[in-house]
Amino acid sequence: MSKYVMVIDQRRCIGCMACIVACKAENDVPEEHFRTRVIQEVEGQFPKLRMELRSELCNHCDNPPCVYNCPTGASYKDKETGMVLLKKNRCVGCKACIASCPYDARYIDPRHGYADKCTFCSHRVAKGKEPACVQTCIGRSRIFGDIEDPESEVSVLLREHHFEVLKPAAGTEPKVYYINRILKG
């Protein structure tokens, strides 16, 4: 059994947004919706400014409120890969998952009505490839792999660095880890 996670090395992100474009193209994400975004947050008083570039996507939480709130079992945590995925044919579009996700990672696909989100490109991973955003990342800021394998790049990085997750107090146990995130009070 594997558990796939993503490490985002914020020191290496240049804000080129290639990941967003790659994701949209790979997953046929509808107009005006995004499965991943890069937040640019500028802080400080001019001219002493500091910018954080923060990629955000579904955290494939280990304790996923979207799955707990889904009334039909359409949203589920895949036991083999640890990914949080969607059985589209079961989704009724009730939006309970959208309301319960603390990370605003989901959206309703206006063409079909289901509550879609990042899948860690499970269709590519199944073929041994990396997610599209990871493959396209010029700075190698996004790194993907199996945290159950102690020799994988993500395991090594997380062993050697201090890392953070978004909104840890939500108790969702996110599986997207940030290295060198600008610490805020």
Add this chain to the structure above:
Amino acid sequence: MTEVTITGINSITYPHLDVWNWLVAIYLFLGGLSAGILIMSAIANLRKWPGSASGPHCEKGVMFAPFILAFGMLFIFLDLERKANMFWFYLTLQPTSPMSWGAWGIMIIIPVSFLYALSTAPPESRHNLRYEALIKLSEMLRPYMRRLAMISFGLGIFLGIYTGVLLSNMLARPLWNSPILPVLFLTSAASTGAAFLIIVARRAAVKLFYTKLDIWLIFAEIVIIVLFFYGQYNSSASSKASIMPFFALTHEFFLYFLAVFLMAVLLPLALVMKLIEMREEHADVLSEATIFKMNLSAVMVLTGGLIIRLALIYAGQLVKFM
């Protein structure tokens, strides 16, 4: 100073994008109303009435419960983005999902409350049921009226609480994520149920009985609303921020302020009107003026119940867990 630039239109730029709207608020209101009718009519039918044989006392009102609930379901159905998949609700039971419990619960409550309503039809007005089969069924169920009333009471409590739990279990939306919310919704459900029965009941004794009950319920509701805001204010930063729209007093959040203002006027006013009604001497047949006043205060309670739900549904999506 913080400046945020975000690539893409998403729920982060439009926090309430694609989540719930007034359809859900109406569903919660009508669900609560039918829960309240069941609870209140069960109380009236189970109690001993001084000077009269105990028995059904508000038969017409109960009949509304299953239909109001079914009508409420129509709104949640309209809110579903993939309506044709609705059958999936009933091919699974997801123990951690309140919505799943609700979907199954409603499927049980509608028929049971219908049977309960039939059992309360008194012999002299059974012919109003029109269909022979219904009249027969009503006759058959009559001996089980008390038992059905007890079950309906329990189901009403379940339904009233459920409408609150649906929102309160969402940590992502701090305004909803309060254990007081289900209690508030249950109290408000019972109060709107009593108000509705005051309007439809014919007998003076029944109207006055519900008026008396509603006084306590409105009083409890006001206390719970105050405690709700107080609890949010004293809780985490997210919870504190979540009540901001109600007290911001800005153009942008005016409607939320208006909601609080209306609650602060309507509920106490209805309470006072009911207190005055109880103090007055009433004959067996109520005067038109009295009935008008009773109905007016009942409409105020119903309006208040609707406003609470609308305000909470929309405001709950403005502030996220931080």
